[in-house]
Amino acid sequence: MKLLLVFPIIIPLITAAALFLAWRWRQVQRGLGVCGMAVLLGMDLKLLESVYNKGIQAVQIGSWPAPYGITLVVDLFSAIMVVLAGLMGLAVALYSLVTMDAQRESFGYYPLLQILLMGVNGAFLTGDIFNLYVWFEVMLMASFVLLALGGTKPQMEGAIKYVTLNLMSSALFLAAVGILYGMVGTLNMADLSRKLSNVGEPGLVMTLAMMFLVAFGIKSAVFPLFFWLPASYHTPPVAISAIFAGLLTKVGVYALIRVFTLLFVQNVAYTHTLILVIAGFTMVTGVLGAMAQMEFRRILSFHIISQIGYMVMGLGLFTPLALAGSVFYIIHHIIVKTNLFLMSGVVFRLCGSFELKKLGGVYRSHPLAAVLFLIPALSLAGLPPLSGFFAKLILVKAGLETERYFIVIVALGVSLLTLFSMVKIWTEAFWKSRPLSDRDSELQMSWRSNNSIGSLLFPVTILAVLTVAIGLAAGPVFNLSIRAAGQLLDSGDYIQAVLGERP
Amino acid sequence: MEVILAFVTGGLYAAGLYLMMRRSIVKLIIGLALLSHAANLLIFTAGGLTRAKAPLIPEGVLEPETPFADPLPQALILTAIVISFGVLAFAVVLVNRAYHTVGTDDLDEMKATDT
Numbered sequence: 001m002k003l004l005l006v007f008p009i010i011i012p013l014i015t016a017a018a019l020f021l022a023w024r025w026r027q028v029q030r031g032l033g034v035c036g037m038a039v040l041l042g043m044d045l046k047l048l049e050s051v052y053n054k055g056i057q058a059v060q061i062g063s064w065p066a067p068y069g070i071t072l073v074v075d076l077f078s079a080i081m082v083v084l085a086g087l088m089g090l091a092v093a094l095y096s097l098v099t100m101d102a103q104r105e106s107f108g109y110y111p112l113l114q115i116l117l118m119g120v121n122g123a124f125l126t127g128d129i130f131n132l133y134v135w136f137e138v139m140l141m142a143s144f145v146l147l148a149l150g151g152t153k154p155q156m157e158g159a160i161k162y163v164t165l166n167l168m169s170s171a172l173f174l175a176a177v178g179i180l181y182g183m184v185g186t187l188n189m190a191d192l193s194r195k196l197s198n199v200g201e202p203g204l205v206m207t208l209a210m211m212f213l214v215a216f217g218i219k220s221a222v223f224p225l226f227f228w229l230p231a232s233y234h235t236p237p238v239a240i241s242a243i244f245a246g247l248l249t250k251v252g253v254y255a256l257i258r259v260f261t262l263l264f265v266q267n268v269a270y271t272h273t274l275i276l277v278i279a280g281f282t283m284v285t286g287v288l289g290a291m292a293q294m295e296f297r298r299i300l301s302f303h304i305i306s307q308i309g310y311m312v313m314g315l316g317l318f319t320p321l322a323l324a325g326s327v328f329y330i331i332h333h334i335i336v337k338t339n340l341f342l343m344s345g346v347v348f349r350l351c352g353s354f355e356l357k358k359l360g361g362v363y364r365s366h367p368l369a370a371v372l373f374l375i376p377a378l379s380l381a382g383l384p385p386l387s388g389f390f391a392k393l394i395l396v397k398a399g400l401e402t403e404r405y406f407i408v409i410v411a412l413g414v415s416l417l418t419l420f421s422m423v424k425i426w427t428e429a430f431w432k433s434r435p436l437s438d439r440d441s442e443l444q445m446s447w448r449s450n451n452s453i454g455s456l457l458f459p460v461t462i463l464a465v466l467t468v469a470i471g472l473a474a475g476p477v478f479n480l481s482i483r484a485a486g487q488l489l490d491s492g493d494y495i496q497a498v499l500g501e502r503p
Numbered sequence: 504m505e506v507i508l509a510f511v512t513g514g515l516y517a518a519g520l521y522l523m524m525r526r527s528i529v530k531l532i533i534g535l536a537l538l539s540h541a542a543n544l545l546i547f548t549a550g551g552l553t554r555a556k557a558p559l560i561p562e563g564v565l566e567p568e569t570p571f572a573d574p575l576p577q578a579l580i581l582t583a584i585v586i587s588f589g590v591l592a593f594a595v596v597l598v599n600r601a602y603h604t605v606g607t608d609d610l611d612e613m614k615a616t617d618t
Contacts, residue, residue, distance in 0.1 A: 035610075080563075123617075130579055130582070133583075134582065134586070134599070137586045137590070138592075141589065141590060141593070144590075144593060144597070145593070148597055148600070151600055151604060152604070153604050153605055153615070154615060154616050156600060156601035156604045156605055157601070157605060157613045157614075157615055157616045158616045159529065159597055159601070160531075160597065160598070160601055160610075160613065161616075161617075163593075163594055164523065164531060164535065167535050167538075167590060167594070168523075168535075168538065170590075171538045171539055171541075171542045174539075174542045174546065174583055175541075175542045175545045175546070176541075176549075177546075177579070178542070178545050178546030178549045178550065178576065179545070179549045180581065181549065181550060181575065181576060181579070182546075182548075182549030182550050182551060182576075183548070183549075230617075231617050232616065234616070235616055285519060400582050
């Protein structure tokens with residue numbers, strides 16, 4: 001059903017409008033926020049099922065025929081991303097029911113979360129490159145406000161850096177879209193895919209490809225454009241950190257994959273080798289940065305960067321298996337990263353700090369929470385039978401098949417260093433005993449008095465169970481990924497769905 | 504004409520980026536504004552310049568008389584102006600709030616969250 005494609009954008013919009021109308025009633029906002037997320041997730045799953053059974057689908061907004069109007073296209077990759085966005089939205093909404101302070105809730109936290117999801121879904125579903133810019137801006141605007149909401153000093157400093165670098169990236173994206181239109185005469189991505197190979201100026205096309213690489217590279221936090229991420233992601237409340245970590249950089253990676261599999265495939269030897277080199281540097285600098293940190297969320301922020309390197313590595317290798325590895329990695333990483341950030345909030349609830357030196361003893365007092373941290377942590381490092389192992393296995397195998405041995409060595413080495421980081425957090429925060437200090441007596445009292453983390457652990461448990469499930473049922477997930485990769489590499493189906501004729 | 508506009512766009516980009524690298528947060532905002540103006544002018548120039556031929560269809564005819572100015576880059580620029588207007592309004596308030604919270608307008612001092 002064609003209307004199904006519009007639902008992931010319309011549902012958060014209607015929910016956000018309803019939440020704005022209920023501005024004064026915080027309890028209504030809380031209930032409606034979670035219900036809206038649940039409805040969104042349901043529609044997203046129906047969309048995925050529809051694409052799985054019927055292939056790529058497209059709908060022309062306002063019935064203006066493509067390529068003159070704006071198209072919403074969904075292929076398997078987009079559908080998977082939309083489902084993951086809905087899932088993370090629901091998990092974070094459930095988590096923030098317990099943790100979000102009343103002040104932030106009264107000043108529009110729930111409607112902002114819905115608008116963020118609307119922008120994210122719009123970016124995943126659009127088939128028009130300028131519309132992609134618009135949805136990026138919607139998502140960015142909501143993220144600016146969410147980052148600054150509350151007005152604490154670290155939030156303000158982080159927000160200035162985040163806003164500046166992302167606005168620069170938007171200006172570069174806009175300029176690239178302008179030049180692309182001037183050169184080719186169309187903005188529809190399917191039409192661009194047909195026409196870009198016939199443009200008589202390959203040098204200019206390559207320049208545009210580099211501009212898009214930098215613009216989306218800033219958004220996906222690759223080397224050397226990632227420095228806004230560790231400066232800002234650890235400043236807002238944990239629920240907001242978690243949704244940012246899970247979604248925002250992955251929208252950048254989605255845009256990179258879409259643009260470099262659909263549009264700029266004329267000179268693969270140059271562009272994708274460059275992307276591979278960038279991926280290698282990203283992996284290494286991310287994990288080295290994480291090793292130098294001693295604060296829970298800063299370590300996790302650097303790990304986001306390092307794992308983005310893996311996803312971009314799959315794009316750089318540019319074979320069906322490699323892209324399937326990228327898709328699998330994105331699925332695995334969104335769930336694991338959000339889960340890790342939520343767990344950092346649980347530890348904060350229990351011990352009162354994010355500094356590793358001040359934490360300790362969580363395993364002794366709350367063993368279930370410790371295990372729920374261990375599952376995503378080991379999955380991130382890549383231990384079987386969790387999802388991270390299979391994701392890295394597919395990428396390594398793709399690298400070996402294309403005889404890019406150096407990047408495989410880098411990927412495996414970084415994996416070892418990731419394990420070191422996770423074990424460091426485990427030892428410092430969970431395994432060792434609580435360090436003694438002057439104000440210890442009152443802190444110990446509040447620590448022992450059963451801080452209600454039970455309801456917090458509910459979304460964490462769901463995500464941990466998903467991580468284990470993806471690991472144990474890696475076969476079906478891999479089949480889904482390889483089908484998505486096939487659709488990405490062969491743009492004939494995409495162009496036919498949008499324009500109605502084969503290229 | 505394109506050459507002159509190209510130089511103007513380049514000058515705006517240069518001024519915007521230079522201002523963004525200054526120490527004061529107010530100059531940062533002005534630099535961001537100039538950057539978005541430069542991007543808009545770039546879309547305008549890249550879309551093709553046509554002198555004095557608006558894309559309007561006269562009475563009783565089915566098509567405008569060629570050559571006419573391309574309306575699509577104008578729509579892109581309009582959208583971009585509106586988006587950057589909203590974002591810059593937010594950025595100005597953010598900078599004001601940051602000044603009051605952090606206590607300084609010197610960007611070199613705001614490094615507590617950096618690694």
